[in-house]
Amino acid sequence: MPTDSDNPTTLVSTAWLAAHLDDPGLRILDATWFLEPGRDAQAEYAACHIPGAQFFDLDRITDSRSSLPHMAPLPETFAEQMAALGIGDGDRVVVYDNSPVRSAARVWWTFRLMGWSDVAVLDGGMGKWLAEGRATASAPTTPTARTLTPHLRPELVRDVTQVAAASKLATHEIIDARGEPRFRGEAAEPRAGLRSGHIPGSKNLPFGRLFNADGTMKSTDDLRAEFTAAGIDLTKPAITTCGSGVTAAILFLALERIGHMDHSLYDGSWAEWGSFPDLKIATGDA
DSSP states (O other): OOOTTOBTTTEEOHHHHHHHTTOTTEEEEEOOOOSSTTOOHHHHHHHSBOTTOEEOOTTTSSOTTOSSTTOOOOHHHHHHHHHHTTOOTTOEEEEEOOOTTOTHHHHHHHHHHTTOOSEEEETTHHHHHHHTTOOOBOSOOOOOOOOOOOOOOGGGEEOHHHHHHHHHHTOSEEEEOSOHHHHHTOSOOSSTTOOOSBOTTOEEOOGGGGBOTTSOBOOHHHHHHHHHHTTOOTTSOEEEEOSSSSTHHHHHHHHHHTTOSOEEEESSHHHHHTTOTTSOOBOTTO
16 A cells, blocks of 8 residues: 655655556656666666666766766756656656665656656665565666756755855755765775765765665654754755765755755765865764
8 A cells, every 4th residue: 555655756655656657647767876886777677677667877867077977967968868768748757776875866856956846766666666576577668759848956956166165154064975984084985086084064864874674764753863863953954965966865855855945965975075185074073
């Protein structure tokens, strides 16, 4: 049965998706992306995916002008790529993944950035779908080209200059989704050439704390408790960050779930901040 958490603008259950799988206006995207080498997300999609799903390539649908990983695409690029995947104005979108970094949230955020509200993440992702023995497919699905009209919402994204000002003036809660060793500067970054540490004044809330054991997102009460336990003042505007803007979107989704009214995502995240020697960094818990 559908659950109380079902909200087609944020998060829907596997039961909800199964019940709506044949809806004519529903479009499904597999947004699996792996940080670790050795796994091919597109090959895994080709071998097994939710029926009707198309593959969203986070490393290809991006801003090709930037040297940073998977930066948000230009609106015209996004519109062209989504239309080619069969997604157009008036469609409802559900995004899922089969990744340890819950990459579907990043694609959900990208749709939100482009002014799309009728988009949700599949709660528990492909792992829960498979565990429940639900239908899968391996045959490719040929989409019918559509027309999509983006309406960019620039308030949902922050650049390095804006984050540096927020850090210096303490106007925002800057929330880092990376694990504690990376946040504290005790572990090397997975991307070569980056310093270790965190943005001064930022708070650490590792994204894994927002999920239950079965991969579903925690209840809104438990999400609020996690933010509070991390020392985050939820009355302040927030900027989410991580290694490269992927897991930062999980924090963004969680803030949306609990009704926080003013939050944005630092798209460059530590891949950008950690690469500039003139930007201050902090280590430890400071």
